[in-house]
Amino acid sequence: MxxxxxxxxxxxxxxxxxxxxxxxxxxxxxxxxxxxxxxxxxxxxxxxxxxxxxxxxxxxxxxGFALAELIWILFGSKDAKVINYxxxxxxxxxxxxxxxxxxxxxxxxxxxxxxxxxxxxxxxxxxxxxxxxxxxxxxxxxxxxxxxxxxxxxxxxxxxxxxxxxxxxxxxxxxxxxxxxxxxxxxxxxxxxxxxxxxxxxxxxxxxxxxxxxxxxxxxxxxxxxxxxxSNDLKILNKDSLFLGKEECFYNVNEIYKRMMKIAYNDNISEDELYEISELDSNSSAYRNIMYIITLYVADRKGFKLLSERILKKCTNELFVFLWRNWKGEK
CATH class of the missing domain: 3.30.572.10 (Thymidylate synthase/dCMP hydroxymethylase domain)
Incomplete structure (x- = not known):
């Protein structure tokens, strides 16, 4: 067949x-x-x-996992501790x-x-x-x-x-x-x-x-x-674009992966540290949103409720927000 x-x-x-x-x-x-x-x-x-x-x-x-895995792949990593987080x-x-x-x-x-x-x-x-x-x-x-x-x-x-x-x-x-x-x-x-x-x-x-x-x-x-x-097909479009030049692309990927490593290898990361990590200095709203959702997962896992709400409000990708709330059962 x-x-x-x-x-x-x-x-x-x-x-x-x-x-x-x-x-x-x-x-x-x-x-x-x-x-x-x-x-x-x-x-x-x-x-x-x-x-x-x-x-x-x-x-x-x-x-959260989907975006973390994407960065893990783009960086070329095989570090299990990072992606397992x-x-x-x-x-x-x-x-x-x-x-x-x-x-x-x-x-x-x-x-x-x-x-x-x-x-x-x-x-x-x-x-x-x-x-x-x-x-x-x-x-x-x-x-x-x-x-x-x-x-x-x-x-x-x-x-x-x-x-x-x-x-x-x-x-x-x-x-x-x-x-x-x-x-x-x-x-x-x-x-x-x-x-x-x-x-x-x-x-x-x-x-x-x-x-x-x-x-x-x-x-x-x-x-x-x-x-x-x-489920019913909701027509929420992904409006973020990963369409960047090679140097700018790898600046964002490398910076996000460095922050992911900092999270995965630091069990005692504070709310202030995590908020600072979530703020990616980038001209790309797409990669900034990726960083927000990756750190939102961490804030949620650690029980930082107010920080989670703060980070989620920063994400400008309506589809990402929907997917997060759907995963959390907040529809």
């Missing part, structure tokens, strides 16, 4: 794919993590990748370790002794028509199963590679995945790689084209069948 889901935004394609998958509940497939329902060979196509947020996912996505349950899925084996950002920027984001940028800047830009994540030397067919690590990357092309002055992006959990993975994968698409389009100063996402196994574990649902 082959499945195809096309839509204007992430909400539309996620809803279509989830509805199709849920209709297959009577057909289960075994796996090492339990039985699941599965769509083999699923193609997802998003016309406007800037509308990357699945606001209609039930349960709601964690906006924004998702304490992550070790249950990726294993207990100081460094995550399959960290996408590290794979993209360091694993192959080359910064693949930089090489992709330089290639497309100097040869716009190139068909050879492939950003590799899968490393067969360290990711392939052992001779008995068993995983060599708990954190084996689900993403294989990204294919980038510029056509009609637009950056087109194709993402290839070997395995994709429609509840726990897909909404975040769409955020991760459409964001990378917008970031590199900014470096190249070209428009953002469409986003195509191939999942060879799009699935949902049977234990999660009662958890997943589709």
């Amino acid at each position: 082959f499945y195809s889901f096309t839509g204007k935004d992430a909400n539309e394609v996620w809803s279509k794919a989830t509805s199709e998958l849920m209709s297959e509940q009577n057909i289960t497939t075994p796996s090492r993590s339990g039985n699941n329902i599965e769509l083999l060979h699923a193609l997802i196509h998003i016309e406007d990748p800037t509308q990357r947020w699945t606001t209609n996912r039930v349960p709601p996505i964690s906006i 924004w998702n304490p349950s992550l070790p249950r899925f990726s294993g207990i370790s100081d460094q995550y084996h399959g960290a996408y950002g590290y794979r993209i920027r360091h694993n192959f002794q080359i910064d693949q984001l930089e090489r992709a940028y330089l290639t497309l800047k100097n040869n716009t028509d190139s068909r050879q830009v492939v950003i590799s994540i899968w490393d067969p030397k360290i990711d392939s199963p052992d001779n008995q067919g068993q995983p060599v690590n708990q954190d084996i990357p689900c993403n294989i590679c990204s294919l980038l092309k510029v056509r009609n002055n637009k950056l087109e992006w194709t993402q290839i995945m070997r395995s994709n959990d429609i509840l726990l993975g897909l909404p975040y994968n769409l955020i991760q790689f459409t964001s990378l698409q917008e970031v590199i389009a900014g470096w190249l100063d070209v428009d953002i084209g469409s986003y195509t996402h191939y999942s060879d196994s799009l699935h949902l574990y049977c234990r999660d069948l009662e958890k997943v649902g589709i």
